[in-house]
Amino acid sequence: MGAKRKNLTFLKHRLYMLERRKTDTIVESSVPVDHSSSGTLRRSQSDRTEYSQKLQEKMAPPQAGPSSSITAPQESEEQLNTRMMAKRVKIIAELMQTEKDYLNDLELSIREVVQPLRSKEIGRFDVDGLFSNIESVHQISAKLLSLLEEATADVQPTMQVIGEVFLQIKGPLEDTYKIYCYHHDEAHTMLESYEKDEELKQHLRHCVQSLKKIYEEQGKPNLMDMGSLMIKPIQRVMKYPLLLCELLNSTPASHPDYKALQGALAAVKDINVNINELKRRKDLVLKYKKNDEDESLKEKFSRLNIHSIRKKSKRVTSHLKLLTRGERQVRDQTFNKEEKLFRCLEKTVKFCVKNISLSLQHLQDSMLLAAQSISELQDILHDKSDEENGYSERLSNTGNPCKSFVDQLDKLVLSPLSGLQTLFPGPQKLIQKRYDKLLDYNSSLQRSAGEELDLAKKEYEALNAQLVEELQVFNQAAEQIVVNCLHCFITLLRQTMCTALQLYSSVVVLVPLSSSSISEVQSQVMEEVHKLNFVKDTTTTTTFIERKLSFEKKKPGPSLPESPRQTESHRSKLLSTYGAESLYQAKRKCNATQEFDIDLYEGELVAVVEQKDPFGSTSRWLVDTGILKGYVYSSFLKLYNPAKVQKDVAENSFCDDDFDNISLFVSSRLPNDSSTRNPGHKRSDSSSSSHSQSEKPTINGTGTDSFHDMDDQHTFYAVYAFQARSDQELSLQEYQRVRILQFSDLSGNKEWWLAEAKGQKGYVPANYLGKMTYA
Numbered sequence: 001m002g003a004k005r006k007n008l009t010f011l012k013h014r015l016y017m018l019e020r021r022k023t024d025t026i027v028e029s030s031v032p033v034d035h036s037s038s039g040t041l042r043r044s045q046s047d048r049t050e051y052s053q054k055l056q057e058k059m060a061p062p063q064a065g066p067s068s069s070i071t072a073p074q075e076s077e078e079q080l081n082t083r084m085m086a087k088r089v090k091i092i093a094e095l096m097q098t099e100k101d102y103l104n105d106l107e108l109s110i111r112e113v114v115q116p117l118r119s120k121e122i123g124r125f126d127v128d129g130l131f132s133n134i135e136s137v138h139q140i141s142a143k144l145l146s147l148l149e150e151a152t153a154d155v156q157p158t159m160q161v162i163g164e165v166f167l168q169i170k171g172p173l174e175d176t177y178k179i180y181c182y183h184h185d186e187a188h189t190m191l192e193s194y195e196k197d198e199e200l201k202q203h204l205r206h207c208v209q210s211l212k213k214i215y216e217e218q219g220k221p222n223l224m225d226m227g228s229l230m231i232k233p234i235q236r237v238m239k240y241p242l243l244l245c246e247l248l249n250s251t252p253a254s255h256p257d258y259k260a261l262q263g264a265l266a267a268v269k270d271i272n273v274n275i276n277e278l279k280r281r282k283d284l285v286l287k288y289k290k291n292d293e294d295e296s297l298k299e300k301f302s303r304l305n306i307h308s309i310r311k312k313s314k315r316v317t318s319h320l321k322l323l324t325r326g327e328r329q330v331r332d333q334t335f336n337k338e339e340k341l342f343r344c345l346e347k348t349v350k351f352c353v354k355n356i357s358l359s360l361q362h363l364q365d366s367m368l369l370a371a372q373s374i375s376e377l378q379d380i381l382h383d384k385s386d387e388e389n390g391y392s393e394r395l396s397n398t399g400n401p402c403k404s405f406v407d408q409l410d411k412l413v414l415s416p417l418s419g420l421q422t423l424f425p426g427p428q429k430l431i432q433k434r435y436d437k438l439l440d441y442n443s444s445l446q447r448s449a450g451e452e453l454d455l456a457k458k459e460y461e462a463l464n465a466q467l468v469e470e471l472q473v474f475n476q477a478a479e480q481i482v483v484n485c486l487h488c489f490i491t492l493l494r495q496t497m498c499t500a501l502q503l504y505s506s507v508v509v510l511v512p513l514s515s516s517s518i519s520e521v522q523s524q525v526m527e528e529v530h531k532l533n534f535v536k537d538t539t540t541t542t543t544f545i546e547r548k549l550s551f552e553k554k555k556p557g558p559s560l561p562e563s564p565r566q567t568e569s570h571r572s573k574l575l576s577t578y579g580a581e582s583l584y585q586a587k588r589k590c591n592a593t594q595e596f597d598i599d600l601y602e603g604e605l606v607a608v609v610e611q612k613d614p615f616g617s618t619s620r621w622l623v624d625t626g627i628l629k630g631y632v633y634s635s636f637l638k639l640y641n642p643a644k645v646q647k648d649v650a651e652n653s654f655c656d657d658d659f660d661n662i663s664l665f666v667s668s669r670l671p672n673d674s675s676t677r678n679p680g681h682k683r684s685d686s687s688s689s690s691h692s693q694s695e696k697p698t699i700n701g702t703g704t705d706s707f708h709d710m711d712d713q714h715t716f717y718a719v720y721a722f723q724a725r726s727d728q729e730l731s732l733q734e735y736q737r738v739r740i741l742q743f744s745d746l747s748g749n750k751e752w753w754l755a756e757a758k759g760q761k762g763y764v765p766a767n768y769l770g771k772m773t774y775a
Helices: 013-023 045-059 068-120 127-131 134-152 163-182 184-196 198-217 226-230 232-249 258-289 297-302 306-323 333-381 391-397 401-421 425-447 450-505 518-530 540-552 568-577 642-652 683-695
Strands: 583-586 605-610 620-624 629-633 637-639 715-718 737-742 752-757 760-765
Touching: 068 127, 068 134, 068 198, 068 226, 068 232, 127 184, 134 163, 134 232, 163 184, 163 232, 163 258, 184 198, 184 226, 198 226, 226 232, 232 258, 258 425, 258 450, 333 401, 333 425, 333 450, 401 450, 425 450, 518 629, 568 605
Parallel strands: none
Antiparallel strands: 583 605, 583 637, 605 620, 620 629, 715 737, 737 752, 752 760
């Protein structure tokens, strides 16, 4: 590492003394000088003055006199202070003059080179990368010059304080020049690549020629090429320690600026050291960041030697000692914290890219299926008349929100995360190399080797400091990117769902279902189906579903206030107000399930105002009961027929004399397999026969009220055997005695009764039961 290690050679003071001499501003002297023989190396005014004074002192003859020996020490001290103050004045003048010339160079560079190149907007030309923060360098130089002028204007030389100026501007000066020096190597490489391109080279040559012309007009033909222009800020920051050192040596110890100059000299030296250290850290990062794939096989073998083998074996030994806690380890808590966060972010980004990609694939499939399902549902829910109203056109114009979602997700989520994922391998390699340098440092600590320990310590601390500084910035940026991507992902999902709902809401008629109305809707649908001719003989399913759902409602919630009953005055009002085609009658009790719904009781008369609800659904009608208006389901209504009102009331009501005259010996009328008789047998077959028997007088010619008490009115016998099909039903044997607890189910359906037999309760079909009469 020692001999081959690269360093920023132009940062060393011994080499910059020559650079300073080359670039110093030429100040005309009263003494004629042979410029033809001086070449490019010319002395500054302060150096020529000092040289002339020393030459005159040597050439001047000594003054004789008896009094000269007595006053010699006192005169010598005064002369020394005078000469030092004279030199100090000249150095301050040189400092300010060279700063003015440097500021003028920066202004010309920005005006004649940077701004014209930037205004041309050449796509392949990176102006900011080539000149970095040269505008900031110009600003800090102008600030320094103004502070120097302020410190020297109208102030006696014995009271001028220059050191405070540099102490005041130390922070901004270091930050500005750090950035410029840090990027100078990349800028120089970029300049070399531009000079190989003929088109870009022409742009650069044109700017340099215009700048040379201005320098020639000002009498300063010292601009060689673009490289000498770009290196000026680096040369200038290296000259500050030299100038302040000369100024300190020319300042008497009793001068008020002496201590301030000492601090200023230390400050500018620290600036140069920090810039040099930053450059060295950058070189280490670039060296270790180089991928193994970039090296050829020959280069890999060239690095394999006894030294590398010995170094790797020491690292293995040190690593084993650390694992067995046999050796103390140098720890950096800040780095450990940032490294842990870095590992977590790496894993998070990796899983986000993987899982979001899979989610996108599944969402695409599901959204296509959902769109297809909506299209098919439209074919079911809408009839042919909707095509005339433009339904098909509206459906085709809705489009597919999936495509926009995929494009936005790729742009706002997947692309940033994938780009971030590619940035993790570089820091990973440096973290591993930092651990190797830590092992070397720990190994050197045990041997207490002087030069080797210093080298291992410097390399470890440089790489560790670089990683700590950059990992903090990287982790903050990566965390912000991940959070923003997740927010975008959630927002896109929500927007896609809302867009899909909005697009299809205009063509989809949603069935208004709720937990309280699901049973009623199911009953209505089944009832409409069973009105068809080819299923009229199998109505048991409908009544079974209604009975089952009613049984599940056996534990009702808190009771609501009962709605007002319809009276004859209300019915008369409806008959006189509306026509016969608008009058309907409730087939059974209807409970309100939604907002604006009303309750109806069986047999109540209503007038239909509108045969649809506000959403366009034809399953809910707006009706007038004579008391109030509201919506009810159309399946609960039937056309009003005045001629059959009395007959329907008689058929739908039960009295104490029902089924009185059914004999115990009616089994001869049963089918051959009575045990498997379908409980859905038509009511007109059994129930009507029961009613016809109940209409005949009893054997003894008296009513049942004179022979049975109230309990006997709830006692029935099974006319047919019945096998229960669920836990809500009750099995019956033929002629089995049962007690009726309720003559309907909870929905008001009177074809199913709640019965009790042998301590068990359940629903049984009403047309399977009859009352016993004795001959």
